[in-house]
Amino acid sequence: MKNIITYCLLSLMIPATSLFADQEEKPLYKDKKQVIEKRIEDLLSRMTLAEKVMQLNQYTLGRNDNANNMADPVNDIPGEIGSLIYFSSDPELRNRVQHKAMEQTRLGIPILFGYDVIHGFRTIYPISLGQACSWNPGLVEQACAVAAQETRMSGVDWTFSPMIDVARDGRWGRVAEGYGEDPYTNAVFAVASVKGYQGTSLSSKKNVAACLKHYIGYGASEAGRDYVYTEISKQTLWDTYMLPYQEGVKAGAATLMSSFNDISGTPGSANKYTLTEVLKNQWKHDGFVVSDWGSIEQLRPQGVAADKKDAAFKAFQAGVEMDMMNRCYDQHLGDLVKEGKVSQDRLDDAVRRVLRVKFRLGLFDQPYTAVTKEKDRFFLPASLAIAEKLAEESVVLLKNEHKILPLTNVSKIAVVGPMAKNQFDLLGSWAAHGNQDRMVTIYEALKAEYQGKAEVSYAQGCNFDGDLTSGFEEAKNLASKSDVVVLCLGEKRGWSGENASRSTIALPAIQEQLVMELKKLGKPVILILSSGRPLDLTRLAPLSEAMLTIWQPGTPAGKPVAGVVSGRVNPSGKLSMTFPYTSGQIPVYYNQRQSARPHQGKYQDIPSTPLYEFAHGLSYTTFQYGDIKVSAAQLKRNTPLKVEVSVTNTGDRDGYETVHWFISDPVSTISRPVKELKHFDKQWIKKGETATYQFEVDLERDLGFVDGEGKRILESGDYYVMVKDKKVKIEIVD
Numbered sequence: 001m002k003n004i005i006t007y008c009l010l011s012l013m014i015p016a017t018s019l020f021a022d023q024e025e026k027p028l029y030k031d032k033k034q035v036i037e038k039r040i041e042d043l044l045s046r047m048t049l050a051e052k053v054m055q056l057n058q059y060t061l062g063r064n065d066n067a068n069n070m071a072d073p074v075n076d077i078p079g080e081i082g083s084l085i086y087f088s089s090d091p092e093l094r095n096r097v098q099h100k101a102m103e104q105t106r107l108g109i110p111i112l113f114g115y116d117v118i119h120g121f122r123t124i125y126p127i128s129l130g131q132a133c134s135w136n137p138g139l140v141e142q143a144c145a146v147a148a149q150e151t152r153m154s155g156v157d158w159t160f161s162p163m164i165d166v167a168r169d170g171r172w173g174r175v176a177e178g179y180g181e182d183p184y185t186n187a188v189f190a191v192a193s194v195k196g197y198q199g200t201s202l203s204s205k206k207n208v209a210a211c212l213k214h215y216i217g218y219g220a221s222e223a224g225r226d227y228v229y230t231e232i233s234k235q236t237l238w239d240t241y242m243l244p245y246q247e248g249v250k251a252g253a254a255t256l257m258s259s260f261n262d263i264s265g266t267p268g269s270a271n272k273y274t275l276t277e278v279l280k281n282q283w284k285h286d287g288f289v290v291s292d293w294g295s296i297e298q299l300r301p302q303g304v305a306a307d308k309k310d311a312a313f314k315a316f317q318a319g320v321e322m323d324m325m326n327r328c329y330d331q332h333l334g335d336l337v338k339e340g341k342v343s344q345d346r347l348d349d350a351v352r353r354v355l356r357v358k359f360r361l362g363l364f365d366q367p368y369t370a371v372t373k374e375k376d377r378f379f380l381p382a383s384l385a386i387a388e389k390l391a392e393e394s395v396v397l398l399k400n401e402h403k404i405l406p407l408t409n410v411s412k413i414a415v416v417g418p419m420a421k422n423q424f425d426l427l428g429s430w431a432a433h434g435n436q437d438r439m440v441t442i443y444e445a446l447k448a449e450y451q452g453k454a455e456v457s458y459a460q461g462c463n464f465d466g467d468l469t470s471g472f473e474e475a476k477n478l479a480s481k482s483d484v485v486v487l488c489l490g491e492k493r494g495w496s497g498e499n500a501s502r503s504t505i506a507l508p509a510i511q512e513q514l515v516m517e518l519k520k521l522g523k524p525v526i527l528i529l530s531s532g533r534p535l536d537l538t539r540l541a542p543l544s545e546a547m548l549t550i551w552q553p554g555t556p557a558g559k560p561v562a563g564v565v566s567g568r569v570n571p572s573g574k575l576s577m578t579f580p581y582t583s584g585q586i587p588v589y590y591n592q593r594q595s596a597r598p599h600q601g602k603y604q605d606i607p608s609t610p611l612y613e614f615a616h617g618l619s620y621t622t623f624q625y626g627d628i629k630v631s632a633a634q635l636k637r638n639t640p641l642k643v644e645v646s647v648t649n650t651g652d653r654d655g656y657e658t659v660h661w662f663i664s665d666p667v668s669t670i671s672r673p674v675k676e677l678k679h680f681d682k683q684w685i686k687k688g689e690t691a692t693y694q695f696e697v698d699l700e701r702d703l704g705f706v707d708g709e710g711k712r713i714l715e716s717g718d719y720y721v722m723v724k725d726k727k728v729k730i731e732i733v734d
């Protein structure tokens, strides 16, 4: 009886066409033989206004490790919602929620489960800033594929990754999550990660939908503070921030996330230009845009919306299809449509986009996740091998005086510092499912690495911060009895990531003090630095013989570090972000625009150059570059151009070398950066051998520039192509 009443009540709200259709045995949208667009239209024609609105909302189930993001109790989750942030790794729980959607709602539309899989799900690999230092997009693609497999098999269909915000201020905690300061680098890794996550078919049970974030300009956060205003001209928007998104969209990214930041007066989540004119109209993206966590409601404090309803209106009209968490859409969108403020067309377009992603993921046909054992999903040997290789390749050898590294002829190694016996902080931010129990600390890894060859002992020395010096004495005693001190310092995991800005990027005074004390003993000091951002190492550099930055390596933890220290691994990482001389030098990045007086205007009290430049990184071998050869020095537009350089491994061991190809355009209609990265290539070169690196230049793409509307322009005149200190002139003639 109750069911009949419910049915009658529901039918009053159902469009006439679907009343008839619902009596069919199997509605078209449930027929997997039909093409997706037809299925969408069929389903759309059956949906009520309320059902459509619900598809545009994302609720949460559980919580992540970000204190801002609290969850809704499970019972609050209506089966009709579009998406759920799913913090669990249990497929059974997902299936229970999904059963509610499939069986207890009128149309049985599956829920899309999303989660922040930023640098791995359970097998955690290095943070993105470190991944970029590997200059190995193929390996990053493989790592993302591992993450996708663990994620999908755990009941999550969609990751809020990659973050591809070009970022040039190390004080901003979120630099950890992106691929550094350069637009091209972010673009290359955007493509690699989209390919890794999505594979060739979203409906595979091992792939997930990607989400390019945070669209757009979030990395321009003023003075490195989070969530604040960003001043971005249209020119800068296009030449600095758009490329990674444009390439990510071309690579097929299913979704994008609109950003928190206010872009020169129009917040990213209310920006019709970026969200609709560019993304949907120019780039023809046919997936959907989800807001960032609460970024719709935050239009109110940002001063562009009077209340939640106004915020819903502005975000939706600008082009945000899904409301993450803040219930602006489910409370107000229906009314906005009824009042005629939001058109039926816009509503249908938004719902279509969400359904399209669900259909592409195969959720209508296979809404549930197979229940598997954790051991069949996580830490598979091949997955661990990929994470370890990526961690090895992301290590950057910043300094190596007198070739102190690799440490070979030593018998007593003192391992000191707050990071030496630490696992938790090596995971980095956004790694809530990471499991520290199986991670080997740097100390344990060094012990294993040197077993039978050297004695490895430990003293903590100090904490990450505070002013307790009581551990100094023990550390000094140990160091004085040892041949060398391996000092493991850095940042705690929570010091970078979201809402983790710092006014200075130097390490806390207590850590610097420990280095000074140990240096007094006259023993060689090797600094192992783990952080989620570039560090100010100006005071520490002279106090150490060698410095390695290991970022936050994730699950492989100490093992790759020990490999580099011992020489089992030849380091090949190069910086994806400049290490400034001091925090006061920020923002400092390689592709700055030229000054009116390049010889003047510098700070009077510090050098004008950074401590370590973009792309800096040493190896245990040496490489010699030949001259750049060009296929033509003068050429017309639309002509192919090939440039190449040979690199010889002149040292005494095999190693990887990454060649970075830069261009410069000294005279142009707009002033352009002093140099711009356009291509890179990493090759393994055996000792004594020579490798050839080639760059096929597309004149318009690589030498031209974009204007403030995204139009690519190639002017005639002189350009330079550069690698290291070599450069060659190219002339474009009409």
Ligand code: BGC
Residues within 6 Å of the ligand: 064, 066, 068, 069, 116, 160, 213, 292, 293, 498
């Ligand atoms: C972050 C996003 C994240 C979202 C969901 C927000 O606070 O800015 O990067 O994807 O939360 O957890």
